[in-house]
Structures are given as structure tokens and as C-alpha cells.
Amino acid sequence: xxxxxxxxxxxxxxxxxxxxxxxxxxxxxxxxxxxxxxxxxxxxxxxxxxxxxxxxxxxxxxxxxxxxxxxxxxxxxxxxxxxxxxxxxxxxxxxxxxxxxxxxxxxxxxxxxxxxxxxxxxxxxxxxxxxxxxxxxxxxxxxxxxxxxxxxxxxxxxxxxxxxxxxxxxxxxxxxxxxxxxxxxxxxxxxxxxxxxxxxxxxxxxxxxxxxxxxxxxxxxxxxxxxxxxxxxxxxxxxxxxxxxxxxxxxxxxxxxxxxxxxxxxxxxxxxxxxxxxxxxxxxxxxxxxxxxxxxxxxxxxxxxxxxxxxxxxxxxxxxxxxxxxxxxxxxxxxxxxxxxxxxxxxxxxxxxxxxxxxxxxxxxxxxxxxxxxxxxxxxxxxxxxxxxxxxxxxxxxxxx
Amino acid sequence: xxxxxxxxxxxxxxxxxxxxxxxxxxxxxxxxxxxxxxxxxxxxxxxxxxxxxxxxxxxxxxxxxxxxxxxxxxxxxxxxxxxxxxxxxxxxxxxxxxxxxxxxxxxxxxxxxxxxxxxxxxxxxxxxxxxxxxxxxxxxxxxxxxxxxxxxxxxxxxxxxxxxxxxxxxxxxxxxxxxxxxxxxxxxxxxxxxxxxxxxxxxxxxxxxxxxxxxxxxxxxxxxxxxxxxxxxxxxxxxxxxxxxxxxxxxxxxxxxxxxxxxxxxxxxxxxxxxxxxxxxxxxxxxxxxxxxxxxxxxxxxxxxxxxxxxxxxxxxxxxxxxxxxxxxxxxxxxxxx
Numbered sequence: 001x002x003x004x005x006x007x008x009x010x011x012x013x014x015x016x017x018x019x020x021x022x023x024x025x026x027x028x029x030x031x032x033x034x035x036x037x038x039x040x041x042x043x044x045x046x047x048x049x050x051x052x053x054x055x056x057x058x059x060x061x062x063x064x065x066x067x068x069x070x071x072x073x074x075x076x077x078x079x080x081x082x083x084x085x086x087x088x089x090x091x092x093x094x095x096x097x098x099x100x101x102x103x104x105x106x107x108x109x110x111x112x113x114x115x116x117x118x119x120x121x122x123x124x125x126x127x128x129x130x131x132x133x134x135x136x137x138x139x140x141x142x143x144x145x146x147x148x149x150x151x152x153x154x155x156x157x158x159x160x161x162x163x164x165x166x167x168x169x170x171x172x173x174x175x176x177x178x179x180x181x182x183x184x185x186x187x188x189x190x191x192x193x194x195x196x197x198x199x200x201x202x203x204x205x206x207x208x209x210x211x212x213x214x215x216x217x218x219x220x221x222x223x224x225x226x227x228x229x230x231x232x233x234x235x236x237x238x239x240x241x242x243x244x245x246x247x248x249x250x251x252x253x254x255x256x257x258x259x260x261x262x263x264x265x266x267x268x269x270x271x272x273x274x275x276x277x278x279x280x281x282x283x284x285x286x287x288x289x290x291x292x293x294x295x296x297x298x299x300x301x302x303x304x305x306x307x308x309x310x311x312x313x314x315x316x317x318x319x320x321x322x323x324x325x326x327x328x329x330x331x332x333x334x335x336x337x338x339x340x341x342x343x344x345x346x347x348x349x350x351x352x353x354x355x356x357x358x359x360x361x362x363x364x365x366x367x368x369x370x371x372x373x374x375x376x377x378x379x380x381x382x383x384x385x386x387x388x389x390x391x392x393x394x395x396x397x398x399x400x401x
Numbered sequence: 402x403x404x405x406x407x408x409x410x411x412x413x414x415x416x417x418x419x420x421x422x423x424x425x426x427x428x429x430x431x432x433x434x435x436x437x438x439x440x441x442x443x444x445x446x447x448x449x450x451x452x453x454x455x456x457x458x459x460x461x462x463x464x465x466x467x468x469x470x471x472x473x474x475x476x477x478x479x480x481x482x483x484x485x486x487x488x489x490x491x492x493x494x495x496x497x498x499x500x501x502x503x504x505x506x507x508x509x510x511x512x513x514x515x516x517x518x519x520x521x522x523x524x525x526x527x528x529x530x531x532x533x534x535x536x537x538x539x540x541x542x543x544x545x546x547x548x549x550x551x552x553x554x555x556x557x558x559x560x561x562x563x564x565x566x567x568x569x570x571x572x573x574x575x576x577x578x579x580x581x582x583x584x585x586x587x588x589x590x591x592x593x594x595x596x597x598x599x600x601x602x603x604x605x606x607x608x609x610x611x612x613x614x615x616x617x618x619x620x621x622x623x624x625x626x627x628x629x630x631x632x633x634x635x636x637x638x639x640x641x642x643x644x645x646x647x648x649x650x651x652x653x654x655x656x657x658x659x660x661x662x663x664x665x666x667x668x669x670x671x672x673x674x675x676x677x678x679x680x681x682x683x684x685x686x687x688x689x690x691x692x693x694x695x696x697x698x699x700x701x702x703x704x705x706x707x708x709x710x711x712x713x714x715x716x717x718x719x720x721x722x723x724x725x726x727x728x729x730x731x732x733x734x735x736x737x738x739x
Contacts, residue, residue: 018483037729039547042571062707089567091713097572097582113678119653120582142708143678149653165676173653214501220666221655221675222647248674248697271425290673293666358586382425 022047029055029182038063044070044334052106054079062090062111066070068098074106077130077160077275084111091149092117093131095194096124102399104128110135114255115161117147124148126156127400133163137186139244144170145187148177149243150223155396157181165244166251167192168209173223178390179204189214189254190236195226200390202233210243211251211258212236212278215265218250219288219297227266228387237312237350238277243319255280255319264288266302269387276312280319281334283309285349287342289363297363300343307385311336322370326360328372334358340369351379424455427479430499430522432529439518439533439542442499444477448539449503449515456501458597460589463621463632463639466720467504468564469557471513475501476589486609488569490591500522500586504566506555517568518542521578521586528584530574546571564717573714581648592618593639621726633730635659636723640712656687669698672732677701680709691736692730704725 025040025048037057040050046069054075059082074080084093093111097119107130108115115131118124123374129146145161148154149172150383156179161168168187171177183312184190189204192214193199213236217226236259245252254261257279262268263286275282283306288299317333318327327334336358339349351357361373416710423442444453444683456475477499478484485493490716499522505515515535520527533542534549548570554563578584591612595601606613619627642659644651654675662668669687674697682700689695702724710716
């Protein structure tokens with residue numbers, strides 16, 4: 001065969017596997033919605049748009065997408081509703097396991113497990129979505145609302161999440177993450193960044209949760225050593241919903257009335273937020289205070305910097321063991337910022353906020369919080385160089401313009 | 402040019418394969434179109450009860466529980482090819498092979514009322530998983546990539562059980578049959594397999610002599626084949642290990658039940674839940690040694706609520722006998738492992 005013929009065959013083959021033009025697959029609610037929508041998500045090819053009509057899709061099972069470069073698009077978060085109240089199987093409403101997927105303009109309601117999960121789905125975009133358990137905060141609701149995990153490049157923009165019995169917006173074991181312009185209401189944790197690297201969480205509203213914004217690192221997981229997280233320009237107020245997480249989950253230990261909670265992470269910056277009306281405290285920095293067996297895990301929070309946040313009332317009803325006694329000793333109220341003292345003086349967070357701050361002096365993470373030896377934390381006069389801005393691939397930003 | 406040549410070679414290989422056999426299965430397996438009906442493969446002669454003699458029937462010593470469905474398993478390999486194996490007993494199938502599995506329940510009239518047949522096709526680019534649902538007349542089955550549910554009632558331990566049997570959609574096939582994002586067979590490991598025809602055993606061992614030296618794995622429900630610990634771990638490996646593996650769908654849990662766990666925590670012993678949500682049911686540990694009632698693993702196996710139940714797919718009823726095995730296993734663990 002001559003070279004020219006080879007080229008011709010090769011080009012023909014490429015034409016077969018690369019669709020010439022992307023198409024739109026339209027799906028409407030009504031009879032057989034489960035199978036029609038699932039079949040559309042399977043039939044879609046890279047570049048295609050699966051367009052959901054307005055109305056309520058009554059679904060009987062979880063949905064899933066496993067094709068790269070597909071956009072799933074509804075007519076709006078109030079107009080197109082994926083209703084999972086009759087769900088009989090699967091651990092989440094919608095599962096995405098492919099790369100370069102855009103999800104936008106629809107709602108997921110009352111899924112039995114998580115709302116939308118994406119696993120190993122790089123460059124995923126969540127935009128203008130609503131994930132809601134419509135009965136409000138109940139222990140019988142699913143765990144996570146929006147749940148990307150094990151992914152690189154994650155954008156969550158302009159979503160609304162309500163009622164998750166764990167975290168409304170949860171990013172786990174991922175890297176290069178932006179969560180912005182979103183609202184988390186009446187979840188146990190509003191927004192949680194866990195075992196993840198390089199995240200910007202900004203311009204969000206977290207209110208009426210148990211805890212507003214959480215930055216955690218946990219042991220015995222494939223990705224540990226969470227670091228480089230910036231929390232800025234958020235409104236984190238009135239997170240006073242009593243903790244409704246089933247015991248056993250790590251968030252069941254989040255005290256009701258927590259603004260921001262950092263646990264066992266490294267290099268976390270909290271600045272330019274409005275934080276207040278949180279009954280336990282506005283900002284809490286703690287070690288992982290449970291027994292664990294994992295030689296690779298570090299339970300200490302390190303290099304946490306806090307500056308230029310605007311605080312209002314905090315600490316009038318601290319909901320953790322020993323909290324009431326400390327508050328009484330301090331004249332009835334717990335400070336707006338506290339650190340448990342994990343690791344000792346060299347781990348002291350850098351605090352420049354104009355707000356009362358306290359160390360509990362619990363250097364040993366195994367010590368009971370009731371054994372606290374509270375001491376005020378001095379205000380820092382300078383802080384280390386800031387973390388860089390998170391930049392996502394341009395195509396992800398373009399997808400929501 | 403460097404990019405073009407491999408495509409051309411793949412083309413040439415496909416053409417050569419199809420030219421080598423006039424077996425309809427070879428063309429149907431090669432793709433790229435997924436056949437709309439199961440009969441296109443020629444695996445069955447007009448009904449699930451009549452498999453082609455070209456298929457190699459086999460059983461598993463410890464099978465995956467699927468709502469008490471009975472399963473009929475077959476291997477198809479192209480004419481003139483042979484199954485191989487790696488050193489761990491994992492079978493290697495030539496391109497053009499298929500794994501075929503029918504699911505059904507005993508019919509009142511005797512025999513098996515087959516609901517669906519799933520095929521795993523080994524194409525040149527990798528494996529493809531497809532579900533086919535049998536028609537009411539039982540003569541052929543239709544491709545249902547979107548999956549479906551079929552209400553079924555069957556007798557179990559003297560009672561009638563009703564389940565909304567789930568035919569998985571194509572993506573759900575992959576959720577379990579996935580390793581690092583690619584579709585893979587799960588079951589065919591020699592030590593867990595029993596070929597039903599001696600001639601198939603002889604031919605396979607002849608092609609891969611190392612298989613003869615491998616000890617069979619325990620049967621989960623036969624105490625003469627292994628200790629309680631061995632049988633419980635084998636049950637977990639088969640029923641949970643396809644997702645709970647470092648490259649599987651549940652990799653992020655850090656709970657590894659595929660036999661790869663290093664240390665107690667990765668096996669769930671004394672491990673706190675990560676993303677269990679309400680499935681934790683106010684319990685602290687996946688496995689609380691000595692305390693099955695305090696173990697999230699047991700709670701999730703005993704639930705049929707989709708937000709709690711494990712496995713997530715293919716189970717809408719409780720496997721009482723499997724739960725009992727794991728209860729005994731956990732109860733026998735010393736309550737303080739340190």
C-alpha cells in the first residue's frame with residue numbers, strides 16, 4: 001500500500017471516530033423519563049449537548065454519565081427538575097465519571113443518597129444548579145449535595161444547595177478547585193474542602209448550616225495532606241441549625257454555630273469574609289482529635305493565616321465539651337476565633353483580625369477538650385506571603401460565559 | 402504518519418479476524434455497532450435454555466449476590482483461539498471473546514425464567530458491556546442500554562419474595578466492571594471458577610499449565626473449603642471488591658475489600674466512615690471488632706434503602722445468608738485489636 005493510500009484510510013478512520021459536528025439530544029419529562037434520559041446520556045458523543053426540557057422528570061433510579069466532553073443542560077434551576085423522590089437504587093441522583101463535562105441550569109431534588117457525584121471527572125463544571133432536599137434539614141436526607149471527588153480542575157459556580165445531612169458542597173481528594181458565587185443553606189456543613197489541594201472558596205453565602213465552611217483532612221484515605229486553601233469574600237453568618245448529621249460521620253462532631261472550621265490542614269488563608277452570628281465561634285482551628293492508625297497522616301493544622309475578616313457576634317452558646325465553662329470564665333462568651341493549641345506554640349495560627357482570639361492550650365491532640373487551659377492569642381503584625389490565585393483551564397471558564 | 406499507521410494496522414487486524422471465521426459471533430463482537438438483539442451473536446439457539454455448544458459453561462465457587470437470581474455463565478472464544486492465564490490465575494481472553502451471563506428465577510413450571518443476559522465483549526479497543534432483556538416469548542432478547550426494572554416474585558426459604566429486579570444500564574455495568582476507568586471482567590479467576598465440562602478444563606490447563614498448581618478459593622457457604630476468616634474475606638472480595646479496590650469505583654473510600662488491604666483500617670476494622678452520610682446510622686466504625694451490631698458494614702448489608710444499602714447496584718433484597726457469615730466473622734474478632 002502506498003503512503004498516499006495509508007493517509008486516505010487513516011483520515012477516513014479519524015472521520016469515523018471524530019463526529020463532524022456536535023449535536024443536541026433533547027429529552028422531555030413524562031412517561032419513561034428514566035430510560036429515555038439514561039439512554040440519552042449513554043448515546044451522547046463527545047461534544048454533544050443533552051438538553052433537558054422544562055418540567056419535572058420523575059426518576060426511579062440513579063442516572064449516570066460516562067462520556068467525555070458532554071454538556072447536560074436544563075432550562076433553569078427552578079424550571080427543570082430531576083425528582084428522585086421515587087428512587088429505588090444507586091447511591092446518588094446523578095453520577096458523572098467522564099472528563100470535561102458541564103452540568104448547568106437544572107435541579108436535583110430529594111435523592112436518596114448524594115445529589116450529584118462526579119468521580120475521577122477532571123475539568124468538571126457545575127453551574128447554576130440547585131440540589132435540594134425539600135423537607136429542609138433532616139437526618140434522613142442524603143449526605144452530599146454536590147460531590148466531586150478524585151478530580152483535577154473543579155469549578156462550582158452559582159449553585160444552590162439545601163438540606164444535605166453531611167455537606168452541601170463537598171470537594172474531596174481533588175486538586176485545583178474553585179467554589180464561588182454559590183449558596184449553601186440548612187446543611188450540616190455548608191461548603192467542605194476535604195483532603196484536597198489548591199482550592200479557592202470565594203463570594204459564597206453559607207448560612208443556616210450547622211457549620212458554614214469546613215477545611216478538613218482525614219486519615220486512612222488515598223489522598224491525604226490537604227493544603228493550600230483560600231477562603232475569602234464569603235458571607236458566613238448565622239450557622240445555627242442544630243447538627244442533624246447521623247453520629248459516626250466526621251461532621252456530626254461540628255459544633256452547632258460554627259462559622260469556619262479548619263481541621264488538620266496546612267496553609268489555609270481566611271480573609272475578607274463577613275462572619276458572624278455563629279453561636280460557638282466564627283473561626284475554629286483544630287487538630288484531628290480521634291484515635292487513628294496511619295503513619296502517613298498528620299493530625300495537626302499548620303500555617304493558618306487569618307486577616308481582614310469582619311466579625312459580628314459569636315460564641316454566646318458554644319456547643320462543644322467544656323465550651324460553656326470556658327465561656328463562663330471569660331465573662332459569658334466564647335471568642336470569635338479559637339485554636340485548640342494542637343502541636344504547641346510553633347503551630348500558632350497567624351491572626352490579624354480585630355477580634356478576640358483564644359488558644360485552648362491542648363497541645364496533645366489526644367487531650368480532652370474539657371482539660372483546656374485557655375490563653376489569649378496575640379495579634380500578629382505581619383503575615384507570610386499569600387498563596388497564588390487558582391487558575392482553571394480557559395475552556396472551563398468559557399463554558400459558563 | 403506515526404499516528405496513522407496504528408489505525409491502519411487496527412483496521413487490517415479487524416479485517417483479518419472477520420475473514421478468518423464465518424461465525425456470526427465474531428462479527429457481532431467486533432463492533433462498532435452494538436447488535437440490537439442477542440440472537441445476532443448466535444450464542445443461543447432460539448432461547449436462553451439452549452446455549453450453543455460453542456460456549457464454555459462455568460460456575461463460580463463464590464458468586465456475587467444478585468437478589469437471589471440464578472445465573473448461567475458462559476465463555477465464548479473465537480475459533481482457533483485459546484484462553485490463557487496470568488500467574489495469579491486471572492484468565493486472559495483473546496480479542497473477539499465474550500463472557501455471557503444470564504439471570505433468572507426458577508419458573509413454577511420448572512426450569513429457569515431468564516430475565517436478562519449480559520455480555521462482555523472483548524473488542525480490539527477493549528471490553529464493552531451490554532445488557533439484553535428477554536422478550537415475553539423467550540425467543541430473543543433486546544438491547545436495553547438504559548436498563549430497566551422487572552417485578553419478580555420467587556420462592557425463598559419457603560416464603561414468596563418480591564423484588565423490583567434491576568437490569569443495569571450500560572454505565573452501571575461499567576461502575577462495577579471498572580479498573581482505572583476501563584471496563585474489565587471481574588469474575589474469571591481460575592481459583593474461583595468451576596468449568597462444567599471436563600474437556601474445557603483439560604484444554605485450558607493444557608494451554609496454561611500453571612493453573613493446575615493453583616489451590617481453589619473457598620466457597621463462602623461451605624465450611625469444609627476454608628476457615629471462617631477465609632470464607633468471609635472471599636465473600637467480601639466477590640461482593641464488594643470490584644468497587645472497593647484501589648482502582649475501583651469506591652477507591653476514594655479508602656476501604657479496600659479486594660484483598661489488597663494493608664493493615665486493619667483499610668479492611669474497615671476500626672475505620673471511621675468518610676462519605677457514608679446517613680448510612681452510618683449513628684455507628685462509629687465500618688467494622689467494630691467483636692460487635693456486628695455496631696458495624697456499619699452489617700447495617701449497610703441489611704438495608705434496602707438506596708441511600709444506605711451496599712452494594713449500591715444489583716441488590717434490592719437482603720442476602721440473609723451472606724449477612725450471617727459476616728456477622729459471625731465480625732463477632733469472632735477480638736474486640737480490642739491493638
